[in-house]
Amino acid sequence: MAYQKVTFAELKLLGMNRLGNVAFYTEDEVGIYLNEALRVWNLITWQWHGSVFIPTVASQTFYDVSASVLKTMRVEYNNVPLDLTSLQSLDLGQPGWQGTAAGTPKRWFPVALTQIGIYPTDAIGGNSLRVEGVLTTPVLVNESDYLDLGQWQVQALLDYVHHLATFKQGGEEFKASLQTLKSFMTAAGVQNRKFAETALYKRYMGMDLDELLRPMYRGGPQSDNRSAASE
């Protein structure tokens, strides 16, 4: 799919046009809505990826990852990839692991969204941890700030902006705009097929209601009993 450079000024203009250029909305307001649209888009699609470097500290297990990484997916120690483990695996599988002598880190584990741990700890410190993952959404501030986006992504963002803008109107306008929120979610589901499998997505699409009203038949113990009785 083709991508293009779109500036903040262009996006705001498109947003204002979409809202009919009425005096009810200001450009600043549309800018805020655009940044929210980008954040929600990134949370769903994990669009922006990258890495940051953090220096190791001798004998330190837990590290706060830079605020620019939203989710850590891979860690390298001096360019050597570390194996992924979990805090629970270490606690259960290697009792006393925090007391293991410091050396060269071999594994990493997620602690929270912006925290990771390494095992064993670095003996010397001052080495480099390359933390790779989903980055926080770029925030558009200046008119010339730009993003590489496909035309369909721009349309999805404008759908979300439209929906957000009608919130303050309330009533029928807002109710009608729920369809544009659904369009935004559909586009996000196309970009990230895994999101389309989630309960959240199905709720937006009304698919959970469909399942509730027309439950799938699954052969259970009762049907087995019936077939056994008929034999």
Add this chain to the structure above:
Amino acid sequence: MTTDQQLLNELQFSVIEEPNQGQSFSTEIWDVDEVISYLNDRIKRFVSETRITLVHETLPSMVDQKLYDLNTLDDDLIDLHRVAWLDSVGVSYELQRRDKMSFDLLTQNWADTSGIPKGYSIVTEPQMTIQIVPAAADAGTLDFLYTAVTTLASNTGVTIPLPADFCPYIKWGVLADMLKKDGPAHDMPRSAYCEMRFGEGVELAKILLRGF
């Protein structure tokens, strides 16, 4: 990073108040303190439901001491995520969260025994206290990972203690509370919608933590 002022500004746009970074609400439907209180409640609720950020801290453990005051931890604790006891050479023992009945069943005379701690329970009197069982026979360290809100929001430019990408969902939570209020702003359909969006943020945070 998103500041409380930016978030309050966005809120004011949504409810047709003059956007002034939460310095005042000219319609007088809400007052500033009330909205800031909604904001802090929602931040705490988001952190509590998602465990999106954890704080790591240690406390020294004394020989034969069973009770430890959690108020001595630096940040306002919401819940304990992991507790471990480290002996004097740093060997760690994860403590299982249990209740007194399970201690009765598993460890004879646990109340009078000391050794390597194996579990802990939350004590209700005195409040904000944990009891480790058995009490440590040697001096060591209690190692905590816990959920906490590290800074309280206001309208003075404080950074919201969450990844910035989740701040729109805090806004939806605050709007849900604002629109629930009796009076001219009472709007339950929109409040329910805002509550749904806040829940969406919680779900997305959980997806991000565990992966798709």
